[in-house]
Amino acid sequence: MFLLPAVTFSVLAAIAAHGQQQSDNTPAERLTVLGHPVTDEQFxxxxxxxxxxxxxxxxxxxQGQPDWRRRLxxxxxxxxPHDESGHTWHHSDQDLFDITKLGVGGIVAGYESxxxxFEDILSDEEIAAVLAFIKSTWPExxxxxxxxxxAKAGGGS
Incomplete structure (x- = not known):
């Protein structure tokens, strides 16, 4: 009588664990940043x-800040947002790297943000790793x- 629920629970737990293991192993697969493959460690x-x-x-x-399209x-x-609802994915790896490192004002003269x-806060490797993490969350x-x-910007994929 109690065997069936226990077996069902065990099977469901195993499926969930397998699914979690798969999702933990897949974020870096097939991703590149600045033309280099993303590693699990980088992710x-x-x-x-x-x-x-x-x-x-x-x-x-x-998800970004509320009303992110409206000026403060x-x-x-x-x-x-850096998820699929935002515009981060509209920019090349190099542009995203430069914006993060130099700030928006470092890329667009006179732009206040x-x-x-982050050039004095994060290393180039850390910036690339953040971009890898962000890209890993996007749908295909x-x-x-x-x-x-x-690729069009000349930066690989």
Missing amino acids: TLGRQVYAQNCASCHGTNL SNGRMPAP DMPA RQRESQARVT
């Missing part, structure tokens, strides 16, 4: 660095589109 580092340095503005689930009272734009330049359609943008 893990990127997730940690994102949580420590980016999530406070861009959201723990990459100071005239600056809120932090956009609340986002700091956004990944493919962003890979085309990157």
Whole structure:
């Protein structure tokens, strides 16, 4: 009588564990950043660095700030989402790297943003790892589109 629920629970637990193991092993598969394949270690580092340095503005689930398309009272734009609902995937790897390292004002002269330049905070490896983590969260359609943008810009996929 109690054997069937126990067996069912065991089977479901095993399926869930297998699914979790698969999802833990797949984020870095087939991803590249700046033309280099993403490793599992890089993905893990990127997730940690994102949580420590980016999530406070861009959201723990990459959802961005509320009303991210509407200017704040100071005239600056809120932090956009980095998930598929935002526009991050519209930019090449190199552009994303440069914006993160130099800040938006370092790329677009005179542009004022609340986002700091991370060149004195994060290493190039950490920035690339954050980009790997962000890219790993996108659905295939956004990944493919962003890979085309990157390739067109001359940066591989």
